[in-house]
Amino acid sequence: MLFAEAVDNSKSLDVTYCRMKETGSCHINVYSDTIEVQNANKTHQVTLNGLNISCMTCKNLCLVNDGTLSCRFNASYSSHTNDNIIKLSKIKSNLNAADSILCKFCQQKLGNIQDVTCTINFQKFITLEDEGLCIEGGYFCHPTTKSVGDSATNSVNTQTFPVNFDLASPSSCLFTGLELMIDRSLVEPKSIQSKGNDFFHCSSCLMALGKKVLYGSQEYFVFWANCLSLLIRENDIDGDFIGYIEKPLIADEMEFYGLLVDNLIRNTQYRVILSAITWDGLLDFMLLWLPDQKLRLYTTALQDCTSPTIDVNESSLGKDEQNTVHSVKIEPIACRRVFYQQLLPNSNCSLNTAQLVDSWRKDFGVTLIHMPWETCIGFSACLSQFSSRIAPHTRKLDGPMMGFMSGAVPLIHLPNDLA
Incomplete structure (x- = not known):
């Protein structure tokens, strides 16, 4: 396996090659955009699309174990790189075209939004802002926000919300990327x-x-977007009604997780x-530590490289030997780094982990957020999937971060007309 991790912030490229024992010794050559692994009579040429590697800047060269070699290079990125960035699109048109919102899990009708105008604001999220200061309310006996006219109340505390609640009325709704807020009616x-x-x-x-x-005396319902489907009228080319189709509000769950982490970082909520x-209640599920680091991950299994060719001009080969060259070009996966520690469903929580959770709960710099169990499970699977694309020896953290894993979520690009 070959792992390459390009870090945007530091303009660096970490390369890790994990070889199988039976492959024997090998040589690694690095070019401006290609890493070449020579192994017995076989050569693998892996092109990292969108990268310009400074070949003479090798550092941190390390033999991690008998089968793993790691090193770092300086690298720059081509402006024309076609990053695998997920784009949110057609959400507003789908919401405005929908007649009803449904439960995604059982298709029960939850609300009627026919002829309801939708406003989109990806910059502000309601429930995260509401819960981000909930610990503060347990420490102070005096109000920490302005008067009732400027704030909203709930069972935990009183504070100012980051959106205009007038955008949610009997004739309009507000979509924030994570949530859909509608009027009670x-x-x-x-x-x-x-x-x-x-x-x-x-x-x-x-x-x-x-x-x-609650905002003043008015009650609003804020649905998580990944729990909803839309019932949309479908017409033919002449405008005549054909029938209804059901579409999930968020087509890809990965978009939801990417937006979640993006918003936490933009609001400086790093833990x-x-x-x-x-x-049956609330359960502590996971600890997140967000370093605000953008990555491009390249991963390939060398035995899967295609396009084999035969090179008989290598001076190092014997008279009757042939060198098979396999070449592959891989695209990067653009993502954000996430350090995470799973608390559930593992029931064997260590004393150190329990003490860490307790200390985080008492820390004003820590944000407490709540998500459905199904969302937490999906988020965990997303992080684990990205962890598998990171070099094995760097997945588990040590030192002050002992117990945390290194994972990631997709880097979300918000189109200008939707941001």
Whole structure:
């Protein structure tokens, strides 16, 4: 396996080659955009698209173990690189075309948004802002925000919200990328239910769907976008009604996780306790440490390289020997680094981990957020998937970060007309 990790902030490229024992000795040659691994009578040429490597800047050369070699180079990035950045698109048109919102898990109708105008604001998220200061309310006996006219209240504390609540009315809704906020009057009767807290669940399948928010005396419902589907009218070319189609509000869950991390970093929330919402209560699920580091990951299994050719001009080969050359060109995966420590479903939580969680809960610099159990499971799978693309010897952290894993989420690009 060949792992290459380009870090945008430092303009560096970390290269790790993991060889199988049976392959024997090998030679590694580095060119401006290609890494060549010569192994017995076989050569692998791996082109890292979009990179310009400074070949003479090799440093941190290290033999990690008998089968792993690691080193670092300076590298610059081509402006025309076609990064694998997920783009959010067509969301506003789908919302404006939808007649109803549905529970994604059981398709129960949750609300009627026909003829409701949608406003999009990817810069501000409601429930994260609401929960980001919840610890503060437990330490001070005096109000920490302005008067009722400028603030919203809930069962935890009183504070100012970052959006204009007038955007959510019987004729309009607000979409923030993570959430869809609608007026109480648009919610389908008996479609949701609560269990003694601000979070509400689908009355049919009991999946957590969102959170109720009070602004003055007005109550709003904030749904998490990855829990919703849209029921959209479909017309033919003449404008005649054909039928309804169902589309998820967020087509790719990866977009949701990328937006979540992006918003936390933009709000300088670098340490996070992620709590899972279940019908039976809240469970501490994961610790997140966000270093605000953008990466491009290149990963390939050398035996999967294609386009074999035969080179008989190598001076090092014997008279009757042939060198098979395999070449491959790989595209980068653009992402953000995330350090994470899973607390659940592993029940064997060590004493050190329990003490760490307790100390984070008492720290004003830590944000507490709540997400549905299903979202937490998906987020964990996303981080694990990216961890598998990182060199094995750098996945597990040590020192002050002992117990954390190195993972990532997709880097989200917000189109200018939607940002």
